[in-house]
Amino acid sequence: MTKNIVLIGLMGSGKTTIGKKIAEKSNMKFIDTDELIVKKTKKSIKLIFAEDGELFFRDLESEVIEEISKQENIVISTGGGAVLREENLNNLKKNGVLFYLFATAEELFERIKDDTERPLINTESPIETLKIIQARREIFYNQADFKIITSEKTPDETADEIINFFV
Numbered sequence: 524m525t526k527n528i529v530l531i532g533l534m535g536s537g538k539t540t541i542g543k544k545i546a547e548k549s550n551m552k553f554i555d556t557d558e559l560i561v562k563k564t565k566k567s568i569k570l571i572f573a574e575d576g577e578l579f580f581r582d583l584e585s586e587v588i589e590e591i592s593k594q595e596n597i598v599i600s601t602g603g604g605a606v607l608r609e610e611n612l613n614n615l616k617k618n619g620v621l622f623y624l625f626a627t628a629e630e631l632f633e634r635i636k637d638d639t640e641r642p643l644i645n646t647e648s649p650i651e652t653l654k655i656i657q658a659r660r661e662i663f664y665n666q667a668d669f670k671i672i673t674s675e676k677t678p679d680e681t682a683d684e685i686i687n688f689f690v
Contacts, residue, residue, distance in 0.1 A: 623667035
């Protein structure tokens with residue numbers, strides 16, 4: 524059985540970008556849980572949050588994670604809040620090695636400030652909001668097998684670092 528590489532972390536930490544690079548370099552399939560939810564509902568995540576609420580989104584996210592966790596030899600990029608449910612962490616760990624991609628709130632904001640599809644940071648003080656979210660989720664993110672600091676590294680360098688841990 525070949526384990527999955529699972530990327531967790533806050534929005535903007537590089538899960539999708541780095542995940543695609545890992546998949547390419549290691550000849551694995553790449554799956555983004557947020558993309559699967561968008562395909563399934565035919566709605567953007569921002570619209571799901573607005574029309575159906577966060578709880579509905581989290582339920583869909585749990586369904587998708589349960590489904591894909593049964594596969595093997597894939598790179599999984601999760602939504603930033605996927606770790607908030609213990610069932611998601613348990614499902615991802617069953618057949619995966621978890622990597623927590625970390626960056627400071629300031630760095631995350633720099634990476635995502637022009638993305639209008641981020642409902643959780645649509646606030647007056649997005650950096651403060653990111654700091655609060657990061658502090659609340661840290662206990663969940665720290666359940667990963669490895670913490671990878673993405674600061675001052677290119678996505679390629681981070682991908683190589685993860686592949687080296689994984690092999």
